[in-house]
Amino acid sequence: MGLSVTAKNQRLTLVLLALAAIVGAALLALSALKDQAAFFYAPSDVSRLGLPLGRAVRLGGMVEAGSVAREPDGVTVRFIVTDGRATTPVTFAGIVPDLFRERSGVVAEGQFRPDGSFLATNLLAKHDEKYMPPQLKGALHETKTLEK
């Protein structure tokens, strides 16, 4: 066969070129979608993209250490979400997920208020990619940030 242009070689080249073109086009399109395809706003996105007022959005980041405070009514929780560059105070009334804790990830669904704070209607816990037995907790593990 060698390097001669046979029908098979031609078909192989065509198929591989088509595959490269499809994958390339999709990757270009999707990387351009970066902000639109994001699941949540990070606190520093708000200063970059403006405050998305009047529509339901999600705010995600780490729950700042020592920031969780419960109101006397027993259901309202206040805490601060940080992404290491900016912070947003969040208010939520309801049941928090089991994995909601300080220095861990959270995604809050709700609305921004004009003063830049966030009123959540639902909380989701976001954990990181680390798994380990309880004995190692603390020794090895401390989540710094959810940034990739």
Add this chain to the structure above:
Amino acid sequence: MPALHAFANPARFLRIARPLTPVLFWAGAVLIALGCWAGLTQTPPDYLQGETVRILYIHVPAAWLGMGGWTGIAVASISYLVWRHPLAQVAARAIALPGAVFAAICLATGSIWGRPTWGTWWQWDGRLTSMLLLLFVYLGYMALARADAERGGDGRVPALYGVAGTVLLPIIRYSVVWWNTLHQGPSIGLTRSSIDASLLWPLPIMLAGFSLFFASVVLMRMRAMLATAKAEARMRRMARA
């Protein structure tokens, strides 16, 4: 390429596949049983999620095989388009059903896992949505391949679809890197893992077991398809006689 063409011969393929099928099936079943026992009883719970983390021994291999199945369809489709091996077309069609089932297992176990950990059964984040799309792409492939066969097509259209669907694989893999998502980032890379070794070791056993089981199902389906084609050809000959 004489080596590749040797496998394109259905008679030779059947001579190898017939004894190989039960070997793969039972080896897979033993490894899956071993992996389940290890994952349920021999590993410690996670420091954060507790016992819930054990579902990863099903969820992660199912996700890999859901994506691996489509890789197989893509490779078989390219072989069919380029070399016109009839067996490559049979292989692609045989992979579609188990691939779709494993993608569905990945979505179902992920949903069951998401409820206690994240606090939700389902969210439209990049990872979850792209994996759901892969399941739909599998279903589309199965419908297209059947329609093509019923209308006496030569299988080129499903093969092109098989190549085009490959675009989803890097999207699923990198969805958690490109976009912020509810799903955590990748735990396992080529050289490192952020799953502690004491929790990780049943995972390769389960992956090997799932893969062997997957391969045995593909061989069974390929043999059934070849037998059906043979029976139909015989019926046509008898009808003519």
